[in-house]
Amino acid sequence: MPSPPAASRSAGAAAAVARRILHPSSLLPPGTTSLKPCLRAATTTTTHAHTTTPRHHLPASLPIPTRTSSRPYHSYSHPPPPGPFTPTESLLLAAAYRHVPTHGFSASALALGARDAGYLDISPTIVPDGVFSLVQWHLVTQREALAARSVALFGDGQKGPNVVASRVEALAWERLLGNAEVVWQWQEALAIMAQPSYVPASVKELAMLADEIWFLAGDVAVDPTWYTKRASLSAIYAAAELFMTNDRSLGFRDTQEFLRRRLQEASEMGNVARSVREWLSFTASAGINVLRSKGVQI
C-alpha cells in the first residue's frame, strides 16, 4: 500500500509514520468529529447488505488456498459485487482476476479474462484504469468479503472494549490472508498503486479498509481517537502487507507475529498520543490567552 510510503519500507518507519499521523488529528477542532458518523453511515450500508446475504458458509479455519479460491466473489459468473465498478467492468475484472495468480496484475491477465468471458483482446481497453482497476478489484472485493468473515469468526457475539483490540488483529490478519493467493504478484501491485495518478485512490481504499476493520471489530467510540485509530491501523496494515511479500514462513506465521507486535506497540503509543494531545491543547489555550492579553478579540 503506497499511502504513507515510508511506512511500507520498514516496521520502525511504520510506527514513526503512525506517530506523525497522530498529531494532526488531535489538532482538529471539536466540530470536526461530527463528520465521523456520516462517514460511517456511508460505509455501513454496504456492510449490512453483506452480512445479510447468505453467501458465506465457509468455516473460519480452512487451509488458505482453498478458502481464498472458493470465495464466491471471485467467480465471474457471480453477480458483480457493489463497488465502484460498472457491470461491464465487473464482468471483465472478475474474469481477469482469475489469471492474476499466474499472470500478475497485468494486461495479459486482462486479455485472458476477456477471452474467457467470450470477448476480445481489445475489450479490456474500456476499463478506465487498466491494470490499476484490476488491483482495485482485488482491494474492493477483499475488503467487502471481510464482513462475511467477521460473522464467521465472531458470530453475532457481544462486543465490548476488551474484545475490540483482539478482533482488530483477527480481522487485519484475515484481510492479509486475502493476499495469500496473489502474494507473489503483490510487489508489482504496490508498484502500480504507487504511480502518482493512482496514489489518491489507493490511499482512500486503505482508509476504507481500516474503517471497515474498526467497525466490524465493534468499535463504536466517536471521540478524538477515531482518526488516530484508523491512521495507525492503516500504517500498520500497509507495513504488514509489504512484510508479507517477503515472508517465506509456513502459513505466513512471521507476518502474523509482525502484525501482533505492531498493534501492541500502537496501543501503547495511544497513551503517548493522549499526552501529546493534552500538551497541544494546553499550549493552544495558553497561546490564545496571550493573544487576548494583547487585545485580540477571540
Next chain:
Amino acid sequence: MAVRPTQLRRALLQSPSRLRQTAPNTIQHPELQHLLSAAPSAFSSACPFSSTITTRTQNTPDYAVPNPSRPTHFGFQTVTEAEKVERVATVFTSVAESYDRMNDLMSFGWHRIWKDYFVTSLNPGFSPLTSGLDPRAPQHILDIAGGTGDIAFRMLQTAHVVNGNPDVRVTISDINPAMLTVGKQRSTLLPASQQAALSFVEANAEDLTRTAPLSPPGTRTPAPTSTIPDASVDLYTVAFGIRNFSNIPAALREAYRVLKPGGVFACLEFSKADAHPLLNTLYKEWSFRAIPLIGQLVAGDRDSYQYLVESIEKFPSQAEFRDMIVDAGFVVGGQGYEDLTGGVAAIHKGMKPRV
C-alpha cells in the same frame, strides 16, 4: 510514440476522480430532442440511403436513420443532412493540403500528444502470452474519417513494432477522396510491411454497407462496390471526425453493426472544458478570434476554419455524447470518457456487448 502512458496520463488528465456510474440511458442533448421530434414522413422511399434500411434492425429509432432532408447544423447554421455532407466535403477538400498546420493551430500542437495517448491507451495488437502455438491474435482496425492517416499510422506502429504483432490490419475510411489521397501519399513513407497492412476506402460513416476503393485524384468516385460486413471489426476509431457527420446516431449504429461482440468503439474529439472556466475562456477566445483569421492568412480560407471552430462549439458535451453512445447499444467502463487537457479534447470508449 516513446511517451509512456503514465507520463501522458499525468500530463493530460485534469480530474483523477471519476464518477464511477453507469451511464444513464437518457437522451438530454438538445439536438437529439430535436431529431427525435423530426417528422418520420420526411423520409421517402426514393431516398438514396434506402438500401441501408434493410440492414438496420427494426428497432432503430427514426433519428438514427439518415434522412437527407432532415435539419442538422453546419457550424452555427442550420442545413439539411444532405447539404451538410456537401459542405463538409468542400471544407475538407479545401483544407486537405493545409490540414496538419490547421490541426496544430487549433490545438496548439496538442493534437499530436492526444493522438499518441489515444493510440497508446488502446494498445492495438496486444495479445496475452499463452502457451499456444501463436499467442498473437489477428485484429482488424477500422479508422473512420481517417483522412490523412494520423491515427492509422500510429496504430500500425504500436501493433507491428511495439507489440510485435504483424497480424493487425487497418482500413482507413473517409468520405473525402482528397483527404484519403493525402493519406495514401504519406503512407508511402511507411515500411513495406505496414503499407501492405493498410487499405483505403471511400465511405460515408453513416452507411458502411456502401464502400468504394479510393479513386485516383480528379476522377469520379466509383459506384460503391462492397460493404463492411457485420461483426468484422475489433476496433473502430474516429479521431476529430465525428462532429462533422450529418447524423451521429446513425454513424454510432453503423459502428455497432460492424464491430464484433467485444469490439471497441473509440472516439477522440474536441470537447468541453467547462469544468475549467479560465481554460475554457482562453480556448474559446483563441478559437473564435484567432483561428479563422489565421486560416485566412495561412490557407486563404476563412470560412472553412470558421466552420471547424463552430462545429466544436456545437458538438455535445462529454456526458451527452456518452449517452448517445450508450443509446446506440454500447456499454461503457467508468464514466465512459476521459478528459484530455482539461476537457479541450476527450476520449470516449464503448464496447459492443455479447447479446
